[in-house]
Amino acid sequence: MGECNQEALEFLLERRSRPAKTLVAPGPDKASLEILITAAARTPDHGKLEPWRFIVLNKETLTKLAEKVSERGHALGCDEDQIAKARRSYDTGPMAVAVVEVQKPSEKIPAIEQTYSAGAVCLALLNAALAHGWGANWLSGWPSHDREFATNAFRLTENERVAGLIYIGTETSRPPERPRPILQDIVTWL
Numbered sequence: 413m414g415e416c417n418q419e420a421l422e423f424l425l426e427r428r429s430r431p432a433k434t435l436v437a438p439g440p441d442k443a444s445l446e447i448l449i450t451a452a453a454r455t456p457d458h459g460k461l462e463p464w465r466f467i468v469l470n471k472e473t474l475t476k477l478a479e480k481v482s483e484r485g486h487a488l489g490c491d492e493d494q495i496a497k498a499r500r501s502y503d504t505g506p507m508a509v510a511v512v513e514v515q516k517p518s519e520k521i522p523a524i525e526q527t528y529s530a531g532a533v534c535l536a537l538l539n540a541a542l543a544h545g546w547g548a549n550w551l552s553g554w555p556s557h558d559r560e561f562a563t564n565a566f567r568l569t570e571n572e573r574v575a576g577l578i579y580i581g582t583e584t585s586r587p588p589e590r591p592r593p594i595l596q597d598i599v600t601w602l
Contacts, residue, residue: 430547435581437506452537463526464533467510477565478502484561498553505579515571530575537578547583550576
């Protein structure tokens with residue numbers, strides 16, 4: 413067994429996402445954000461495919477996307493509550509990073525493993541931001557899963573989809589701890 417990194421283990425045992433609505437400016441500067449993205453890019457990527465990429469969204473871009481959420485929601489016939497809830501995700505927070513899954517042809521690496529890797533990148537970026545002292549949250553919502561919205565808003569190609577939006581900023585309030593799973597209910601020992 414290797415040496416235990418007790419600080420890292422304690423961080424993982426105590427980590428807690430921060431609600432995006434509680435995040436304000438400032439967010440990380442470019443140099444700090446590059447450190448976080450570098451950490452996230454160390455995620456296992458199954459055969460060095462790198463089946464993901466990152467899109468940094470500043471506040472101005474998020475505000476423009478909020479307008480597009482409203483337009484798309486009305487075009488789809490969504491009710492006002494659905495539109496308002498989805499729009500709030502783009503209206504709040506000083507910045508976000510969209511993690512885009514990029515499906516790549518491979519005889520060895522199944523598509524589902526590429527999807528899992530993209531999800532792992534989202535969690536790695538979230539944890540890197542929290543470990544760096546930022547508030548952070550991983551969100552998605554119907555706009556990021558709506559093909560037309562996502563393609564236009566994020567300039568996706570046919571083989572891409574949004575895995576998640578990681579909001580990063582300064583936290584204004586620390587959320588209370590929430591109930592966690594009971595290990596006996598979720599673990600089977602064979």
